Each structure stands twice: as structure tokens, then as C-alpha cells.
Amino acid sequence: MSSAPLSILQEVFGYGAFRGHQAEIVEHVCAGGDALVLMPTGGGKSLCYQVPAIARQRAGHGVTVVVSPLIALMHDQVGALEEVGVHAAFLNSTLSFEEAQQIERDLMNGRLTLLYAAPERVTTPRFLAQMDSLHQRGLLGLFAIDEAHCVSQWGHDFRSEYLGLSVLHERYASVPRIALTATADEHTRADIIERLQLGEARVFISSFDRPNIRYTIVEKDEPRRQLLRFLRDEHEGEAGVVYCQSRKKVEETAAWLNDEGIAALPYHAGLDAAVRQKHQDRFLREEGLVMVATIAFGMGIDKPDVRFVAHLDLPKNIESYYQETGRAGRDGEPAEAWMTYGLADVVNQRRMIDDSPAGDEFKRVQRTKLDALLALAEAHDCRRVRLLDYFGEASAPCGNCDNCLNPPATWDATEAARKALSCIYRFQQAGREWGPRSFGAVHLIDVLRGKRTDKVAQYQHERLTTFGIGADLSEQQWRSVLRQLIALGHVVAEGEFSTLALTESARSVLKGGETMLLRVPAEAPKRGRLSRGKAGSAKGKTAPADLDAAAQQRFAALKAWRAEVAREHNLPAYVVFHDATLAEMARQQPGSLAALGEVSGVGAKKLEAYGQEILRVLAAEAV
Structure with a gap:
């Protein structure tokens, strides 16, 4: 040898x-x-x-x-x-x-x-x-x-x-x-x-680019409904991972997906080790399962046919996002990284950094990393260009992210930002007069939009000069403005009740020294099932689209044979042969061991162990 x-x-x-x-x-x-x-x-x-x-x-x-x-x-x-x-x-x-x-x-x-x-x-x-x-x-x-x-x-x-x-x-x-x-x-x-x-x-x-992955980030608006539409419209019957931040949310989301008819399993560090192993084994060996998990799941998972990775919560940095989304499409076939995030995600991630027992230098680096992820999420240019730039790799617009495929409209939110900052300033001034109060995002938006709630009446905030000055904007638009102000560090949400407060950098915005250009909040358009091209994905249980009808039948027969072998050997099916290797067998239809040995992915040991059986399966389909 x-x-x-x-x-x-x-x-x-x-x-x-x-x-x-x-x-x-x-x-x-x-x-x-x-x-x-x-x-x-x-x-x-x-x-x-x-x-x-x-x-x-x-x-x-x-x-x-x-x-x-x-x-x-x-x-x-x-x-x-x-x-x-x-x-x-x-x-x-x-x-x-x-x-x-x-x-x-x-x-x-x-x-x-x-x-x-x-x-x-x-x-x-x-x-x-x-x-x-x-x-x-x-x-x-x-x-x-x-x-x-x-x-x-x-x-x-x-x-x-x-x-x-x-x-x-x-x-x-x-x-x-x-x-x-x-x-x-x-x-x-x-x-x-x-x-x-x-x-x-x-x-x-090597290049960090994964061109087969489409990146999509949407603003949270009933995230469960958004996730369900994403799964049903684009990835029905396919294997994927849904990441959540908390163990409780993992279990609730998995149960809810099962109630909606989507086979899902929970995975987090709080589950019994035997349960975690069982769920992981099922995910690796069965087709079409959705794993709902915390970050405890995924590193080193070799399953090649994961067609999507969805985030219901914002990761803590771009490395985490890249690592987690990279579990999709290991086979090189089209896959999707989908994430929904909102104001609460920004507040929670900032708070976790600030409340950690780590040293100041570590916190500073983590804030910088979070800022880079927030910039990616808020971007209205190519997601992939920004993602690769973070790792020091130059690139051109990819044509395979949500912003490239459906360029978002933008609006000048500078004046709206100044109104929001002015209102928070009025809250702080009133607090000095009446004692500290907890005024969070919901109350701020109510005051800006002139909404007469019980809390507005209790603190007589209808008397503030900022009451109603933002009635021309929707709640969704104001959440977007506030999310960006927090992301940029002009506003902080402090304490148990996320009380809003200004930072020193807010002065430049209030004085008109900074322009804020924001995305127009909008749900990503309904695209239907992705095509099998560069930006596409097909249902995991079907054959590659470039196979003709006879080859697709051979591919299905080979997959059925592989499933039996995998069960017999107690291995994931892809360990026996990858889909790409089976597809090549179905396409070439080799009639001898020598010809079969020329197929990519068929080494000497596998040829010896499985060659005759594969030829038998192919011959049976030729009858």
C-alpha cells in the first residue's frame, strides 16, 4: 500500500x-x-x-x-x-x-x-x-x-x-x-x-464563503408564525435546526412544532444525557427531523443534508452565527440560514455582557463583536459581503442573500431618532424631580405616538413636550428606531425593567451630528419553495433535479438499500455513502465493479464490501 x-x-x-x-x-x-x-x-x-x-x-x-x-x-x-x-x-x-x-x-x-x-x-x-x-x-x-x-x-x-x-x-x-x-x-x-x-x-x-447558503434576516413580528411559514413554504419535510436562547423556549417551541404537524425534537444541556443522545442519534439517522436546540447542540455534527438553520434569538457574535449557520448544507447543496430578531434581543445580549463577571477588557471585546453582528442584522447591503469582511475576506455582492434578492427600502430616521432621544431625556428630567421611575420601550413608544394609557395618565406624561410628536410613525417603525439607537450605543436599557437611559454619545445625534439611515421594516416576501439553483433547496426526500426519471428511480432504490445497511451497522446513512455519491451511481449506472470504483466517494474497502450489492440494486432497476 x-x-x-x-x-x-x-x-x-x-x-x-x-x-x-x-x-x-x-x-x-x-x-x-x-x-x-x-x-x-x-x-x-x-x-x-x-x-x-x-x-x-x-x-x-x-x-x-x-x-x-x-x-x-x-x-x-x-x-x-x-x-x-x-x-x-x-x-x-x-x-x-x-x-x-x-x-x-x-x-x-x-x-x-x-x-x-x-x-x-x-x-x-x-x-x-x-x-x-x-x-x-x-x-x-x-x-x-x-x-x-x-x-x-x-x-x-x-x-x-x-x-x-x-x-x-x-x-x-x-x-x-x-x-x-x-x-x-x-x-x-x-x-x-x-x-x-x-x-x-x-x-x-481557506475562503470563509459558503456560497450554497442563503442568508435571510427578518425583524421579529410574531416569530412563531414567521418560523412556521418559513418551514411550511420552503422546507417542508426537510432536516434542519432551530436555535433558541433558553431551555424553556427550546421545549416550548419543539412541542408547538409537533402540535403543528412538524416532527421536532428538543435538545439542551438540562435534558438527561440519555435523552440528549437519543435525540441526537434520531436526528442523524432519520430524515426530515427538526432539532430545536440551545447552542449545546451542533458543534461537530457531520449530518450533510441539513437544509436550514433558523435562529429565533440573536446569537452573541458573528463567530457563533457563522458556526451555527454553517451546519446547513455541508453536502454543498442549497441551504438557508434564517434568523428573526428584535429589540428585546439587542437589550438581552447587551445586558448579558454588562452583567457578566468578566473583566473590562473581555467585556469591551464582546461588545465589539456584538456590534458587528448587529450591523450585519441591520444592514441593507449584501449580508455575505459584511459576513466575509468580518473574517478579513473581501468579496462582491453575492446575489444569494435576502438583501441582494429583494433590496430593502430605506428611510432617513435621523429626525425620528432625535425625537426618541429627546423623550428619554424628558423622562430622566422628570425622574430627577419626582424620583427615579422605570420607563421602558413600550411606554416610550406610547408617549411618542400620543397614546393615553394608564401609565401615561399616572405620570402625567401627556404634559411632556414630546407627547404625540411621533404619531406619524407606527409602533414597528419606532421599535426599529429604538433598536438601532441601542445597537449603536446611544441608549442603554438598564436594570430588571429595562429602563431606558441616554449615553454620552447620544449628544451627537441630538445635535444633528449623525445621520441614521434605516431599513423600512417589512416582512420578507413570500417566495415559495426555493429553486434547485444557486439560491435554492429542494425537499430532502427527493432526488437531485438534474437526474432524469429513470435515474431518480435508481437513486431512490439506492437510498432504500443504504438505509437498510445503515440500520444494520447502526450508523447514520451518510456514513455509508453520501447522497452525492448515490446520485452519481444513479446517473452513471455502472455495470461492473471497475466502473463502480471510478465513482467519486467509492474507495477500495467500500467497493469490496458493497460493490456487488450496489450492482444488484442498479441491475434490478434496469429491468
Whole structure:
């Protein structure tokens, strides 16, 4: 067997060529170099360490240890590697004592090509002692640190156990390391390099663009109704993820979707571990399920046919948004990232930063990150241009986001902003005279629109000079103005009742020194089901549209066969073969093992294991 990377890619994984930076990364790591790899979800990060792992073992360098924080990902990665004939294993809490001992014996006897383990296990004295032994015998070939952004306090998913991984460089300086992540801005990249001691590593940055994902952000207006319309009109019967901020909202939303006839499962850290595992397994193995989840779900999920990711609440920064939306469309087929957000989201995210026990510098960075996300949400130009610019990548308008497809109207809200700030100023002045009072967004809008509510009467706010000066604008327009004022930091919502107060920067707006151009609040137009082109998506259970009727029938038969194999092996269906590989089989209709072996995604082991069965299925459909 050859140890040449391209030969391994073809023989083991069944792919004819590397993509993007993969070849350069693989060559560098195979030669013993350290690397930091930034590559978008679905870009092929796993091959960047799996191919070197096989190559280095064949060259006599020993096992590759993959540091992964996710039990589910370990299971799926190991299952997929075993399917292609690579001996891999994991060590985690799901194993019995006897099973763990057997894997450790396999490890020490040099029988494993890859071993997956969590960071907290890798840094234990027992594990390090085993690594010492392997290293002394020249059988420690490579360390791969997946989800490397977890080491950074500036990242969106900081995990303290990652900090101990610097021991790998200190203890095994001659063993190459590759750190990989899909999401890291410049600040986070620098932190990864420093904390993992990767100062000598080559940094490979692929494009962050996911052109198959359409980005859509709408203003909240009965968000459940908006979500239901989005699911029914555009993604009926398809797999997707709906993110909510709280556990309670996750459970309520999942129950409500089921009541509406949409199969949905809840997932959050408060659920029993067995329930979480069951729900995750169902999502990975069944078609058309919607997972309603907190951010506890998703990192490392390999399911390729997630057709949408929806946010019912605003994430805390662009890294989180990019990471979460990136779980859609891993197969390269059209997918959608949809989010609804409103004034309460802005207030809540600001408050969470301000109320956290973190230091001032950390809070300052988090506010800057939130500001960038708010600018993306309020933008009336191309979403993708702004998103990629955040990661330092220049681009042109994409034609595949809501703003490109349906350019929003804008209006000059400068005078409206001054009216709102003046009204808040009057509240503060009155508070000094009568004692502090809690006046939030609802009351402010009532006063501006001249609405005579009980609270207006109680505090005699109809006497204010600002009472009724904004009657020409709707409540929705005023919410938009106030949301932008808070987003820009001119107004803060303080305390338990979100009392509005001016900041020092409000002076420039009041004095006319700043212009505010806002989107005209409007629901995204009803588009119907997306087309199968660049901006499209088709129902997950149907065949690719470019297959003719006979090929679609062959594709359906292959999917049915794959489902049986997946159930028999207790694996997600995509681990057996991806849809794209089945579609290519259906399109080419190979009549021999040699011809089948030429299909992308069919490696030697899978050809040996499944080749005759696949030919039988194809032949049956030809009758």
C-alpha cells in the first residue's frame, strides 16, 4: 500500500483529487510540520488530518491522536473510518471498563491508526504516560486538535480544558500538530497560536464563503408564525435546526412544532444525557427531523443534508452565527440560514455582557463583536459581503442573500431618532424631580405616538413636550428606531425593567451630528419553495433535479438499500455513502465493479464490501 497522500485519498476515500488547500496542508503535515487550519464547515477539514494519519502510520510513525470535545462526533468519525477500512477507535465515557482496556491494548500494540479522545482525558497522567511510552518507541505520529477555537477566551465556545493542551508541545516537541477550526477571527487566531504554542506552525486560511447558503434576516413580528411559514413554504419535510436562547423556549417551541404537524425534537444541556443522545442519534439517522436546540447542540455534527438553520434569538457574535449557520448544507447543496430578531434581543445580549463577571477588557471585546453582528442584522447591503469582511475576506455582492434578492427600502430616521432621544431625556428630567421611575420601550413608544394609557395618565406624561410628536410613525417603525439607537450605543436599557437611559454619545445625534439611515421594516416576501439553483433547496426526500426519471428511480432504490445497511451497522446513512455519491451511481449506472470504483466517494474497502450489492440494486432497476 502506498503512503503517498493522493494514493491514499483515491484508494481509501474514493476521491480523485484534493480540494482547495487540502493538498498543501496534507503534504506539510505528512512531512512533520505543524499547521493551523481554518476551513469552513463542509470544506473537508477531517481529511486534512486523516490522510496524514494513514500516511504517517504506513511510513512507520505510529498513531494519530485526535483531540475532540464531542462524543457524537467521535462515534461518527470512527464509524466512517472503519467503513473505509481504517482502524480507528475512541476513548470516552460511553465505553465500559473492559472496552476501554481493549482499546488501550490496541493503542499500545500499534494496532490503531487514529484514536479520538476528549481534551480532559488527553491531559490526564494515565493518558500522558501511555503517550510517553509510544513516543519513546517512535509510535506517536501526529496530534490533531479539532475545534481549536475552544482554546480561546475570545472565541464563541471557550472550554477551559483546552488550555491544558499546550502540554503536547512541551512534552512531545518532535511530534507534529495540526489544529483545525471553522470559525476564528484575527483576534481568536492569535489566541489559538499563543495558547497551543503554534508559533512555528504554517497557517492555512481557506475562503470563509459558503456560497450554497442563503442568508435571510427578518425583524421579529410574531416569530412563531414567521418560523412556521418559513418551514411550511420552503422546507417542508426537510432536516434542519432551530436555535433558541433558553431551555424553556427550546421545549416550548419543539412541542408547538409537533402540535403543528412538524416532527421536532428538543435538545439542551438540562435534558438527561440519555435523552440528549437519543435525540441526537434520531436526528442523524432519520430524515426530515427538526432539532430545536440551545447552542449545546451542533458543534461537530457531520449530518450533510441539513437544509436550514433558523435562529429565533440573536446569537452573541458573528463567530457563533457563522458556526451555527454553517451546519446547513455541508453536502454543498442549497441551504438557508434564517434568523428573526428584535429589540428585546439587542437589550438581552447587551445586558448579558454588562452583567457578566468578566473583566473590562473581555467585556469591551464582546461588545465589539456584538456590534458587528448587529450591523450585519441591520444592514441593507449584501449580508455575505459584511459576513466575509468580518473574517478579513473581501468579496462582491453575492446575489444569494435576502438583501441582494429583494433590496430593502430605506428611510432617513435621523429626525425620528432625535425625537426618541429627546423623550428619554424628558423622562430622566422628570425622574430627577419626582424620583427615579422605570420607563421602558413600550411606554416610550406610547408617549411618542400620543397614546393615553394608564401609565401615561399616572405620570402625567401627556404634559411632556414630546407627547404625540411621533404619531406619524407606527409602533414597528419606532421599535426599529429604538433598536438601532441601542445597537449603536446611544441608549442603554438598564436594570430588571429595562429602563431606558441616554449615553454620552447620544449628544451627537441630538445635535444633528449623525445621520441614521434605516431599513423600512417589512416582512420578507413570500417566495415559495426555493429553486434547485444557486439560491435554492429542494425537499430532502427527493432526488437531485438534474437526474432524469429513470435515474431518480435508481437513486431512490439506492437510498432504500443504504438505509437498510445503515440500520444494520447502526450508523447514520451518510456514513455509508453520501447522497452525492448515490446520485452519481444513479446517473452513471455502472455495470461492473471497475466502473463502480471510478465513482467519486467509492474507495477500495467500500467497493469490496458493497460493490456487488450496489450492482444488484442498479441491475434490478434496469429491468
